[in-house]
Amino acid sequence: MPGKSYSGVLPKLSSDEKELSSNLRRHVEYLCSEICPRNFLNPKGLAASADYIDRQFREFGYSPVRTQFKAEEGLLKDYPSAPDNEITYENIAVEIRGSRLPDEIFVIGAHYDSPAAVDGCRAANDNASGVAAVLELAHRFSGKTFDRTVRFVSFPNEEPPFFWTSSMGSYVYAKGCRDRKEKIIGMYSLETIGYYSDKPGSQDYPPPLKYVYPDKGDFVGFVGNISSIGLIRKSASIFRKKVKFPSEGAALLSSIPGVGWSDHWSFWEMGYPALMVTDTAPFRYPYYHSSSDNPDKLDYDSMARVVAGLDLVIQEILNSK
Numbered sequence: 001m002p003g004k005s006y007s008g009v010l011p012k013l014s015s016d017e018k019e020l021s022s023n024l025r026r027h028v029e030y031l032c033s034e035i036c037p038r039n040f041l042n043p044k045g046l047a048a049s050a051d052y053i054d055r056q057f058r059e060f061g062y063s064p065v066r067t068q069f070k071a072e073e074g075l076l077k078d079y080p081s082a083p084d085n086e087i088t089y090e091n092i093a094v095e096i097r098g099s100r101l102p103d104e105i106f107v108i109g110a111h112y113d114s115p116a117a118v119d120g121c122r123a124a125n126d127n128a129s130g131v132a133a134v135l136e137l138a139h140r141f142s143g144k145t146f147d148r149t150v151r152f153v154s155f156p157n158e159e160p161p162f163f164w165t166s167s168m169g170s171y172v173y174a175k176g177c178r179d180r181k182e183k184i185i186g187m188y189s190l191e192t193i194g195y196y197s198d199k200p201g202s203q204d205y206p207p208p209l210k211y212v213y214p215d216k217g218d219f220v221g222f223v224g225n226i227s228s229i230g231l232i233r234k235s236a237s238i239f240r241k242k243v244k245f246p247s248e249g250a251a252l253l254s255s256i257p258g259v260g261w262s263d264h265w266s267f268w269e270m271g272y273p274a275l276m277v278t279d280t281a282p283f284r285y286p287y288y289h290s291s292s293d294n295p296d297k298l299d300y301d302s303m304a305r306v307v308a309g310l311d312l313v314i315q316e317i318l319n320s321k
Contacts, residue, residue, distance in 0.1 A: 111158030170263035224275035243309030
């Protein structure tokens with residue numbers, strides 16, 4: 001990856017970052033405390049999450065588009081308590097149309113569902129943290145104009161049994177983009193971005209990556225497949241130039257465990273470049289897919305540094321020649 005990851009003492013939070021940290025915490029706590037669980041076994045929670053996201057977008061000055069779809073028949077056959085094919089799922093999207101190159105579109109997305117297989121999982125990091133980041137990026141971008149079009153989207157159904165199927169909200173969305181022949185120049189999937197540790201041994205990897213990357217889980221990762229290497233290198237390069245926070249980038253084989261474990265996979269399936277912005281989830285976060293994935297486990301100040309940094313990266317991509 002171009003450039004060097006930041007090392008050393010982190011600068012004090014700016015007043016803007018302090019406010020951002022507070023806003024991120026507010027979103028996570030609402031999704032986890034006021035609304036939970038958020039999945040197909042609890043459709044009221046799923047619908048309430050969509051309403052909350054819609055309401056926040058509107059408060060930021062957008063006009064959300066909510067696209068409804070049903071899961072493929074038989075997918076929930078192993079869940080007798082689920083109302084198979086009766087639930088309507090929704091993608092929620094907003095857009096700032098580009099002024100110079102409006103047909104070139106950049107997507108920032110995150111899934112808002114929680115794991116159905118884990119009783120009591122509030123899913124704070126996976127993935128209320130990503131939803132909070134999407135909302136606050138949309139907040140920061142509101143009222144601005146860019147050369148290219150930017151979209152902020154929240155998806156349901158990233159978790160099993162929908163994972164890597166055509167019933168993922170992101171798959172439905174990405175396929176719609178392809179069917180409309182839209183030119184998606186890149187997609188960021190914001191996935192579990194709330195946990196950081198500077199303790200040696202706090203970071204793990206699938207083999208053989210542990211011989212290449214640091215053993216401290218204090219960085220944010222830009223992870224994608226080989227076909228997305230241009231987007232990954234550009235993203236990591238801009239972040240390292242502009243942001244005083246540790247970062248790592250990797251363009252890897254999609255067969256390596258973890259590399260395709262989120263909504264960016266859906267965009268790969270449609271031939272679009274995409275990457276995952278992540279704290280690496282199960283390779284770092286000890287509460288992944290557990291009943292302990294609660295809001296108090298997250299580092300909102302580090303999240304704020306990451307989101308403020310992504311703001312700068314995305315703006316440069318939208319306006320670059």
